[in-house]
Amino acid sequence: MYLQEQEAAPLVLKSGACLPPPGTGRVWRLESGALRINNPQALGQTGLLSLALPGDRIGLECLAGLAQTPLAYAITPAVLIAVEVADSEITDVMKQAYLSARQRCADMVMLRTGSVPNRVRYLLLLLADSQQLDQRDNALPSLRDMAQVVDASIETVSRVLGGLRQFDLLQGRRQQGGTVNATHLRQFTFLPGMTSSSALGRSRCAQA
Amino acid sequence: MYLQEQEAAPLVLKSGACLPPPGTGRVWRLESGALRINNPQALGQTGLLSLALPGDRIGLECLAGLAQTPLAYAITPAVLIAVEVADSEITDVMKQAYLSARQRCADMVMLRTGSVPNRVRYLLLLLADSQQLDQRDNALPSLRDMAQVVDASIETVSRVLGGLRQFDLLQGRRQQGGTVNATHLRQFTFLPGMTSSSALGRSRCAQA
DNA sequence: CGCGGTTTTGAGTTACATCAACATGCGTGG
């Protein structure tokens, strides 16, 4: 109840794992990786509410007055640490949480704006930028997760990644691994016509 | 600086009007109507960040530590009142703001999930539900705004609304007016095939 | 080695965007 940041052992989640105590009023801080925040009562849909990226607090809803914490799944290997929020800090923590919630909202809008290739591009940059240190740490979400995040089909996402690989903007994807060339990808824009599925066919023809 | 809720004269915005002092550190509460929150430095895109619905606070970013307030445009005739936030209340206000930011994020995701007809449907329900009292208050956003919110083209949105009108889920749209039949619309789902543009052609044929 | 989960690739179909008229208000000024 004093300085809260260094607490309990870090919690390490594998891709696909759920944040363990769904009902508990525990507050976590995401250290690395990415989570998908899910609506518990997903009615047929995917129930995606938002993403969580390193630095975000998880489980603040209960502090803010809500009964239940939404479900959180790791879509990338993730590390979290439990934090204890002292009363004196609540205001500051809520301010931070508010700002990052706004940011995630903006991110979700971008992740669903424009063509699928551009949405995937935004997702990859988001993930790459959130990996603070080592660029070679190459963990990508599964195609299924990426597809749900950008609201596209798995096949289309696969084709987009294929296209990126052709331009060396992405290397070596096999089973949820891969290295994005963030700096090049950032200054890359999909021209209409070279986009997605059709792009593959055409550029392959062009190369042949 | 005591009880802050009843302050200054309400600010009435017409559809399309911008929240006046973009740089000022003023905090507003949206009483009725809907706003679109915009990224000031929109780089070619529409710059849509989020929506604001009645009850939401506008301009809290500065309180939370950000320099600038994002731009807010009314997409529906809107009424706001200026609020003064006392130091003692900041924590509670931020908690509320955090929760509603999460909710708006979830809304934005829904507004960008699935087929255009379903996205438009969600938008109409969102607007209808936010009009607390009189249902007959029939103010809809312009097609341009609706199209940008759900990330679709104006023409498609027009066709979707046309389809809804055929089922009496929407009445009398001429120049940003119209009444949504919220109760029926809520329990209505677009079957694949009767969706959007194609729906019009087909159902018109069926009727002829 | 065979078996489930993930990724890839292809071919056919469709929802939606685009382009291009056209209709309809609504305001402004002659």
Add this chain to the structure above:
DNA sequence: CCACGCATGTTGATGTAACTCAAAACCGCG
């Protein structure tokens, strides 16, 4: 008052991005 212009909404025809379905290649694992 009507004439004009401008913003908004409507409608049709056409192209294409992306979805669907189906099959295969690839992994990791007991």
